[in-house]
Each structure stands twice: as C-alpha cells, then as structure tokens.
Amino acid sequence: MHPMPVSRPEPGLGSAALGAEEEALVLDVLRRRELFRYYGNDPQHPPRMAAELEKEAVALFGTRFALAVTSGTAALEVALAAAGIGPGDEVIVPAWSWISCFTSVVRCGARPVLAEVDASLCIDAGEIARLQTRQTRAVLVVHYQGAAADMDRIMEESASRNLLVIEDGAEAPGATHRGRRLGSIGDIGIYSFQHNKPMTAGEGGLIVTRHPHLYERAVRMHDLGQYRALHARVCPPAWSSFAGGQYRMSELTAAVALAQLRKLDRIRDHCRALKARIAPRIGALPHLQLRPLSDPAGDFGFELYFYAETAAAAAELRRRLDARGVWCQQRTGTYPHYRRDYVISGMAAHPSLSPFRELSPWPAPGYRPEDFPRTEDLTSRFVALPLGWHYTKADADHIAASVEAAHAELFGA
Template sequence: MSGTVPEIPFLDLAAQAAEEGEALQAALARGVMDGGWVGGPLVAELEAALAAALGTPHVVAVSSGTDALMLGMVAAGIAPGDEVITPPNSFVASTAAIRHIGAVPVFADVADDINIDPDAVARAIGPRTRAIMPVHLGGRVCDMDRIGEIAQAHGLLVIEDAAQAFGSKFQDRAAGTFGTVGCFSTHPAKNLNGVGDGGFVATADAAIADRIRRLRSHGTTPSGVVEFGFVSRLDNVQAAVLLMRLQRLPSVEARRRRNADLYLRLLQDSPVRAVPERQHEYNTWSTFRVEAPDRDRLAAHLRQAGIQTAMHYPVPIHLQPAAAGLGYKAGDFPETERQAAHTLSLPVHQSLGAEAVARVAEAIGSFYRQG
C-alpha cells in the first residue's frame, strides 16, 4: 500500500465535504457574498451560537487555536516570567503559546488516562507559578474537579486547552468552561472544523472577553489604540462554514462515539489497551488512542492492510529540540515517555461505517495472532 491512498484513511475531509454537498456550497457562498470578509457579521453570529452551545457568557473568535491560547493568557493577565504548568504529551502548540508570550512552561507528568495528573500538578507549583494549563487530549476532559481545587487553593488561573474537546463534558459541564478561559481550535482535523485555521476563546469574564476582542485586531478601539495587539481575526468564510457544521455536529459526535464504542467492544480481548469513557465523562473522541505492544510494527502492518493510523505524540515536548533550553531530560516524566512509545491513534472519524471499524479491529487481531 506504500505510496497509495489508504482504503481506510485516518481523516477523510473529502468524504465530509461530499456528505455536506449543497450545505457546504451554500455556506461558502454566504461567507463570500455578504462582503464582510474579515471579521464580518457572521463572526458575531458564530460567537453567539458557540456561547449558547457551551453555556458560557462570552466567546471570542480568533484565527487559530494557538492564538486562542496566546490571547487568552495575555488577556487573563499572564505576564513574561510567569510559570504555567502544563503536560508534555500535548501537541506542541500548548507549550509554544506559553513561550510566545514570554511565560515559562513547567511540565507535569500525566496519568494513565493520558491527561495531566493533578498530583503531579500540585508537586510542580512554585513561587512563580501563575496558572495551570490542562490539555483535554483526544476529547477526554481532564479531572477538572481536582485541578480546580488545586488552582483555588494556590490562587492560580486555569487556562483550558480544549482544542481537541469541543462538545466533550466532565460532570455534565462542557470542556472549556471550567477555567478562567477555555481555548478551542477549529482546524480541519477537529470535530467542529473549518476549511482552514480558526479558533475561539470562551470565558465568563466580560473584561477578559473585551480585551481579547481588542487584542485580536491590533488593540484598537473607537477611541484609539489602547495597547499594541495582534492580527488574529476569524474570517467570514470560516464563520459561515462553522455555523453550518455546528448544526450538524450532534450527528458527527454520535457517529464518532458509535465507532469508539465499537472499537472498545471489538478490542477488549486483544493486547491493545484503550481508556473507556467513564461514568462522569462524555467523550467526543477527536482521536481514538490505544496503547499497543510492538506499536511501530503494528502501524506498519495496518498500513500494508490499507489502514492509515497516526501517533499522538511519539516524541514528548520536553524531548523536542525546541525545548532543550527548558532543562528537561529523558526520564523526567516516565508515564508520558512510556505512553509516547506505545500509543497509536486509530481512525474514528464520522465517515467510517461499522464494517470499516470491524476491519481495523480484525487487522489488529491478525497482527497479534501472527506473533
């Protein structure tokens, strides 16, 4: 199968577009033809719809999930030199955003559920700690009860990286609504996805929301430039597409959850391990990750069978060249490093039917039966 299109792709945006058909064409036309191409009227409509979906007072749309993290932290008052505790098993954007605003990332190891370990967070707190940035990986929400308790006890901000978890819940509360700010991405790989980059920040704090609105557009206000800001506006076309896809999202989530449930049933007797949804969770499964013995050879076996997989993330952030100056080394975060060596993400997108999921599970079983 090398060099050919996989029969079961990890992500199938073409299938999504084909299913949407005329609805996608109408959204694109709406985003272009009303003339408000940068920060147009559809952006405000989208912000209101997202706020209603999350049950939060304020949503501010920006140009990417990374900008959501950066502007969210700046607006919340995180300053150069402040320390922000975050896990090292995330996509690099979470740590990069901390560095870009001049703050200092301090890593805390993860638990066996792939999310940051609250006990490790508590141990990492120091005199310069200003905030905790939990990352809701793959749609699974972190233990926000414990993280909230720790933050309150130490007077810390909580910056939720909910880029992979729009629609997910913890104790019936939406991801991104627990902290000072919740930061989301609408990158094409996400469940609520645009046709390009985009993101947004959710907050209950009106002053923070107002500041993000200024910061995303050079810091300008009707009375002048209050502070030097950025260029981080969501364009009208993305807003139009996201409004359409937000209406279709319940079906997308239902099909992803169906596929994840089927994997959990079919793989329960195999050597691979997946963390099931717990009673207090509602997981939208932006990715379906398993820990697999002989992970690399399994991935090659699946590739030969026409099944595309992904690895999230084989080199933890603290071992990346860009993080060399932070002073960490191999062995500092043993659970993160153990998971990185064994984790494989299986296709779980909404365009997969039950037969495709069963085929993936059978291919995994055949690999281990071969020894």
C-alpha cells in the same frame, strides 16, 4: 494476504463533512461583498457571520462569552494575555501536547513548566502540587485527542492554589466531562478550526469564558486594544485599552466555521457510535489496555487509543494492523516538548525574551527526556486508531476484527 477492509477512508472529521451548508454561508458573504467582520455596506445591517458564530458558540458550549480569532494558537496567545500572564510567571503545561501549548506561553514572556501525563495522555493532576512555585499563575489543560483530562481533580488542585485553569479544547470540541462541554469548565477555554479538527475552516480559533474581564481583555488583545460597539453590547467595557495584536477572524472563515459548528455534535455522535462497536472488543483482549478516561461517555470518539505491554509489542501490532488496511500511526503531530527543537534551543525570537535565559546549563532539569519517565513510557506503548466522518459500521467492525486477529497472532488465542 489479509482481507482488505470494505473501504479505507481518510479519517477526516469536519473537513470530510464540508458540504452545501458551508457553501451557502460562504456565498452569502461573497454576494454581500462583506469580508470584514466589523463593517460592511449597510450600517443598519452589519456583517453577521463572526457575530453569529460567537452567539451560537456561547449557546452550544454553555459559556457566557465567545470570541472568534485567527487560529487555535492565536486563541492560546490571546487567552494568556487576557489572563494577564507575562514575564516572571509560570504556566504548567503537559509535556505531551501540541507545539502551541508551549510556544504560546513563551511568546507571552512566561515560562512553561512541563508536567507528566497520566495514562489518559492528558496532564496528571498530581503534577500541579509537585510543580507549583511562587511564580505559578495557571495550568494549561490539554484535552488530548477528543477526551477530557481529569477535570474534577484539576479544578480542585487549581482552586486550592489560586491558579487559573486554561482549557485547550482544540482537539476536543463537543466532547464533555460529566455532562459539561470541554473548554467551558475552567476560567477560559480555546478551540481551533484548523484543517484536521472536528470542526474546521482551514484555519481559525475561538475563545470562550464566563468572566467579563477575561472577555474584554481578550477582545482588546485580539483587536489592537480596541473594544468596538458590537462587543460593548455583549459586555460593557470596564478596562482601559492596551497595545494588543491583530487576530480578527474574517467573515469568510466565520461562514465556514459557523456551518461546521452546527455539524459538530452530529460528527461526534457518528464517531462515538463507531468507537462503541470497537472499544469493548479491544477491552476484552488480555494483553491490551484501553486508554483510561476520566469520563469515557464524554469522549468525542474520533481516535481510539490502547496500550500494549511493551513498545516492541505496540510496534508489531501497528505493523500487522497496517497490513490489514487499518490506519494506526500516530497522526496528530504531537511529540513530547522536551524533544522539540524549540525546547532544545530554549530560544525565543529574541534572546532577552527567552524565559529560560536564567536557567543554566540548558536544557535544565524539567526540560530533558530523563525527567519524564512516565510520559516516555506511555507514549512509546500506545496504538492510535483514527475514526472519521466517512467511516462506516463495516469499517469499525473490520478494525475491531483486525485488532483481535493481530492480538491472536502475537500472543496466541
């Protein structure tokens, strides 16, 4: 028997930090009986949670505009529509990323084109040149599990090709790249308030941008084409209406999201401090390699990744860490898109909406496992160690000691 850790808390991030602050803001909404963001009981004092969330998000993330929506997936769909991406267009998407990164592109009628990831588990910037066609409009960058993609190169490659950069910061709000908040570097960024995220309201999403036209179009897309007075005060309208969807955030969700936004950096600093106790010890082990990051100091720190030399060694390390009470399974639900049902079928909700209908036979090259040797190799060899709000320094030290012990058992001292 191995000594068990001091504790084995659930990794929880925002959800683990829920407390009196969220309660107070939710109660405020309930007591006012104002659940809808655009009007309430007193025209002189309209509801304020969603508006305040947007205002504080602008200040925190360093963008010009922010818009609250119903989910991170909704934020992606709205952002793509705001950017005017649609049928006939292509969007470059990392092959290893969350479901919505693929489906949101299909839903707006464009074709997701899958890119290999590099060892940071984010899109390989070199893929932009390889995959660009005359139809390419945008690169959807996913900052995987708390850490930045190589934004210097991605911005350079995209700018030289006149491609939009959409940053998916759902898994990395509060993380930075050379001092800039992820989500604020490209043309338009998104975050999620889903339950497992660093800031959560159960569900919810946020869009940020510095471009007035993207903001206005996002507002219209998320509110049935409308552009209400509140938004006109933030940015005067310049576009005509179009048939949008309905992705408005409720005041109740906004109350929780706002309290969580205010805690984001504290949760991040806690995770970073824990990671700093563990990473150097793993980095010193000869048969393991830490996930290389384009800016290690900017990592949120809620999940520490390292690679073993083979998939078998990674599986054996996981088994031994689990026996010591260390969480180390792949818990994010991310799989390569080319192994998912929606890619294997190539279907949209209606056959004529599928951007793959002209590609035959299906799955076509670029959508099959054999087309992604690097992504296949990297994602078979990593071990992920979640850290969280309830983790203590003693937990971090136990994790580091457990990796050292498992490494010694497997490879010798």
